[in-house]
Amino acid sequence: xxxxxxxxxxxxxxxxxxxxxxxxxxxxxxxxxxxxxxxxxxxxxxxxxxxxxxxxxxxxxxxxxxxxxxxxxxxxxxxxxxxxxxxxxxxxxxxxxxxxxxxxxxxxx
Numbered sequence: 001x002x003x004x005x006x007x008x009x010x011x012x013x014x015x016x017x018x019x020x021x022x023x024x025x026x027x028x029x030x031x032x033x034x035x036x037x038x039x040x041x042x043x044x045x046x047x048x049x050x051x052x053x054x055x056x057x058x059x060x061x062x063x064x065x066x067x068x069x070x071x072x073x074x075x076x077x078x079x080x081x082x083x084x085x086x087x088x089x090x091x092x093x094x095x096x097x098x099x100x101x102x103x104x105x106x107x108x109x
Contacts, residue, residue, distance in 0.1 A: 003029065003072060003084050004043075012043035012050065025052060025097065028088035028109060033077035037107045038066060041094045053098050053107060061101035063094070 004012075004027070011026045025039035035057025040050045048068045055061035071082045088109065090097075101107045 001081075001083055003082065004068060008084075009043065009047075012040065013045075016042040016044065016051075021093070021095065023094050024090040024092070025088075025094050025109075026090075028085040029071060029082050030085060031057075031074070031076050031080075032083050033080045035106075036082075037109070038071070039090075039094060039097055039107060039109055040066070043068070053094060053101060055101060055107040057106070059105040061098070061105070061107055063098050 008027050015023050015026060023041045025041045027040045029038040029040065030036065035055075037055045037057075038052055040052035042052075043050045050066050050068055051064070052066065053061055053063055054066055074082050090109075097107065097109060
């Protein structure tokens with residue numbers, strides 16, 4: 001599965017130009033054989049550095065940067081790679097997801 005389509009990339013790049021306070025995540029990635037989840041709101045001009053909420057399944061979700069190339073290279077159990085949630089539709093800002101995730105100890109999206 002392609003992690004980033006051209007349309008998703010355009011939305012991520014557009015988000016990088018607006019105020020952080022109102023940004024919604026554009027895409028959700030997950031590890032189908034593990035507990036890791038990422039909600040990504042923007043991508044830098046380099047086409048690789050993304051910003052969003054990361055939950056590696058250890059109870060400490062946090063906002064930060066992640067490399068698209070690194071996500072593409074991850075192989076979990078049974079050789080499965082990271083996937084994009086085709087049905088994800090954000091219902092709040094990235095900051096609101098981050099606040100809720102800190103309380104719950106995981107991303108609820």
